[in-house]
Amino acid sequence: MKATQWMAMGVALAAGNAAAGTMQLFGVVDASIEYAKGSDSVVRMREGQQAASRWGIRGIEDLGGGLKANFLVESGFNIDTGTEFFGNNRLFGRQAYLGLSGSWGEFRLGRQYTPSFYALLRLDPFLLNGAVSPFNLLSATASQGTGHVAYGARFDNAVQYFSPKWGGFGFGAAVAPGEVPGSARSGLNFGMNATWEAGNAYAFYSYQGMYSGANLQVEPTLTSNHFVGGSYRFKPVEIGLLFSAASSERPETRSARHYGVTFSWAVTQRDTFKAAALKRQILGGGQRPLAVTLGWDHDLSKRTTAYVRAVLVHNSAGGSVSNNSIVIDPGSGDDAKSVSVGLRHRF
Template sequence: MKRTLIAAATAAACSYTYAQSSVTLYGVADAGVEYLNHVPNAVGQANKLVRMTSGNIAGSRWGLRGVEDLGNGLKGVFVLEGGMALDSGTAVQGGRLFGRKAYVGIDSSRFGQLTLGRHHNLLFDLIISFDPMLFAPKYSSFNHDAWLAGRTDNSAKYAGTFGGLTVAALYSFGVDSSVANGSEVPGNSRIGREMSAGFTYQAGKFRVGGAYDQLNGSSAATAGKTERRYVGAAALDINPISVYVGYRRLVSQLVTSMPRTDLLWAGVNWNLAPTFALTGAAYKTNDRTSAKDPVSFVLSADYRFSKRTDAYITASYTKNNGGSALGANGYDGSVLPGNNQFGTVIGMRHSF
């Protein structure tokens, strides 16, 4: 018995000694100059605007990613990732230090990964690869519905890949901790709750994905009300061209403006050369409760100097039907209701 215990202890010590672990510092720096027309000034008149912007085709960020091999196909993992405005040096995501991601968990090569903390939602994880513009902060489906790239506090997330199938589920005890009494309230677990599930499947050159996401209200008065999104998308990758289509239905009891909408998109990515790519896309929101049906068209060109540095130019034209007020950057008040808007941004991105 004594020899058995000594052998077990020695094996455990050796396993710990030779365990592979690492911490990686990484990030993205993205900045450019943007032009917009029909932007309201202080007295509500439409004007042109030229400005410097951060996070145009990818949000500027920095982060730490860690992994430790625990043996038997298990790994301990963590991510701490913060967003920044490169033009001003300030933190974004409400000033949070790690506002983009902050989680810890365990990864199994057989069963998938389970993590706890602050995450991107599953709409982002599962559907981003089906948007021609990859949910870019500017000029993508993100501008029609920002929750497609939302983040959720106090959440547990599972994701597993089995052959060509990836499945995922997420539960949040309170989506936004910055809302007073908006999450994890004693006696009312529905306040700020989120439940989500989805999948992607790849068979050769064809890919398909779908997700369901449900949010509850962030107060005691609205905890029984929900906001639900149903998303389906597909892509066909025929090198050097990829073709994308997508659909999202929103049914909300939490908003009074555009509470039931359909969002449709389609686009093409064409890698003309190893260093140059063109992307074209169209996005349309159909409001089922009014005539507010904005449509946006996007064209983007990207030139890669290296694997880590590229330059880009992106242009967008938004047509606001029925008095809608969608700007090139979303529903941010940057365009007068009913006015169309042209926007373009030229910039550079470096990844490290």
């Protein structure tokens, strides 16, 4: 297609947007160089250690009377290879939803972040980054036995509601059917959160329930995750705490507890030091890993940031829990370590 044709198409799209609403192309590009050591060591280029690389389209239309329609579709990719990332070959694996909003709140339909994800996101200084955040241990299942469904950051087929804020208090709820014929509970996911933020303080409680599999021969069992936490900002420092409990209806499945602490320090207007640690404990014995991440962000501009990340996962004897795709031999008890330097650009 000739350049003039592309320009004409752009003018036509802009004119359509002006009449129907607004639409925006957005994204993140993030790349780093990392040294990682687990059972073996490696030097590699990694993507998304500050924020996962992605591109997306969002739109909104004013329907009048305070009612608005909106949508968002978002796809992840690997900046080091250009391949699709995070969606398991889905076109928009990160998010894909359509919604309506007004003074009464907002409803969304589609693949979305869960209520628990939104509550935890505000607490974690690493923004639940899938590569480096210690909060990744919340999704671990090691030593818990069969029947435990790992906590997930997203629901497919979700109907989600977000309330307006009343004096800093708000809540959200979501339900996502498993869509298994003949079994209403198979694969059913649901959750809620209640948050409060006023001044320098933040507090939340969140619940996430997930029913196992799509095997009609096996009765679905419920895995429950409870999260409670909060933070307080002593300008320019913010400190937070987290407690989490994960359990299953199956009697042979052990429960897990998680204890977390977070720290963020705005050293200058452009520099931020951040740290977080999470301890995972299996009741009745089993692996008890500790994950710690340190980071430094330096804003080169409003959209471009240089950063450093240091990750450690310390395993108990016989453990093999990892983070950041660091290879640990099963049952070795080896620690996972990495140091990386990277650059992130938002558009």
